[in-house]
Amino acid sequence: MIEMSRINHQFTIGKKGKERVVPVLHDIDLHVQQSEIIAIVGRSGSGKSTLLNLMSGYIRSTSGTIRIAGQAVSGLSEGDWANFRLAHLGFMFQSFQLIPSMTAYENAELPLVLRGTSAAERKKRVMELLDQVGIADYAAHYPGELSGGQQQRVSVARALMLNPPIVLADEPTGSLDSDNERQLLALIRQLNRERGITFVLITHDDQVAATAHRTLKLKDGYLLNASGKGENNPHEIH
């Protein structure tokens, strides 16, 4: 479902004439199967968000290729990436990223508005999904009137609105208490089981990693499997 081949990424920082290159990811080969839940763990600064941003098309790798859902995405233009994202990817964030001036309903509805779906169809779809994630009673509430767990449910509804085959999640439980974390992880497992959605979860959290079918670890920009055996860097001893 997601195939990253020989991905290297470096950032260039500093003022013109005094640039410095910061290598962040090294020779990443990562194949995520359809309907797989994978967790990516690793210390702060190990490159997890960079990896997710490459899968999302928000940054372009210095070298290597990425295929998602059978399509080579590495060379897509900004506009084509935007369309590709709408069709294939849903996103969840630690900070939920809801728009404070919009109700739960309006936040969840946004992807349908972007896609130009008719008002009648939007209403049906939004209520269906808010109901599925257990937040329909709060449709008229603003994010500021919802708990963290409720806000994350709204963001899950928004992420699923266009039926993406893949959901990319950056620390999805990072702002939740343990009860809400358990409920969100149960919801992720359910969505994976019932709809076959592929999840890539970036996390610091053992509970989240335990939900995944497979856990990979990033260490200093190298990808290791959970047992610590280097997948890409045979010299790495963990």
Ligand SMILES: Nc1ncnc2c1ncn2[C@@H]1O[C@H](COP(=O)(O)OP(=O)(O)OP(=O)(O)O)[C@@H](O)[C@H]1O
């Ligand atoms: N836009 C950028 N420009 C320059 N350096 C960057 C940029 N984004 C990230 N980096 C650097 O790349 C490295 C990896 O950052 P990244 O955010 O991917 O790590 P992370 O594993 O997600 O960390 P955390 O768990 O703290 O979120 C860090 O050293 C960071 O300073």
